[in-house]
Amino acid sequence: MSEQHTYRVIVRGTWDALTDTARARLLAEAAEHGLTSMRFSEEGSLSYEPSPLKHFSMRYVVVCDAADGEEMAGAIAEDRAERALRELGHGFRDLKSTVTDLDTMKINFKPASRR
Numbered sequence: 308m309s310e311q312h313t314y315r316v317i318v319r320g321t322w323d324a325l326t327d328t329a330r331a332r333l334l335a336e337a338a339e340h341g342l343t344s345m346r347f348s349e350e351g352s353l354s355y356e357p358s359p360l361k362h363f364s365m366r367y368v369v370v371c372d373a374a375d376g377e378e379m380a381g382a383i384a385e386d387r388a389e390r391a392l393r394e395l396g397h398g399f400r401d402l403k404s405t406v407t408d409l410d411t412m413k414i415n416f417k418p419a420s421r422r
Contacts, residue, residue, distance in 0.1 A: 309372040312410040315347045316384035318365045319405075324398035325360075333360060333397070351387055363399070365391070377406040 325333070333340075337357035346352045347366045355363035367384040381404035392399050 309374050311370050312373040312380075312408050314369045314371070314377065314380035314384075315407045315409060316367045316369055316380055317405045318351075318367065318381075318384050318388040318402055319362065320364075320388070320392075320399045320402040321362055322355075322360060322398065323400040326396070326398070329395075329397050330360065332395075333357070351384075351391060353391075373408075373410070377408060380408075381406045 322333075333355070334357050337355070340354050341356075342354070344352055345354050345364075345366060347368045349368055351365045351367045353363060353365050365384075365388045367387060369380040369383050371379050371383060384406075385402050385404050388402060389399075
């Protein structure tokens with residue numbers, strides 16, 4: 308069995324060909340999808356600014372084989388984003404992902420200050 312890594316993936320995209328109904332729904336729900344809604348999860352969290360209603364991002368946690376790497380984690384997250392947006396009936400384009408491998412990430416702790 309291969310080693311599993313946990314990845315945080317941000318999928319960014321642009322709204323495209325939104326119907327009047329989809330646009331109205333996004334504007335009505337904008338408060339639920341602002342800065343405070345930005346969380347990484349398996350299901351993903353959608354965030355966007357209502358004015359102008361142009362770009363969005365979705366944040367995912369993806370666990371997959373370390374051998375498959377960041378490229379696979381990004382592809383999985385983009386697939387999840389596509390499915391979720393299609394289910395909601397929202398048009399989109401230009402999905403791009405940014406991937407961070409939490410298992411290889413270095414954390415630099417600052418030493419306690421001396422007095």
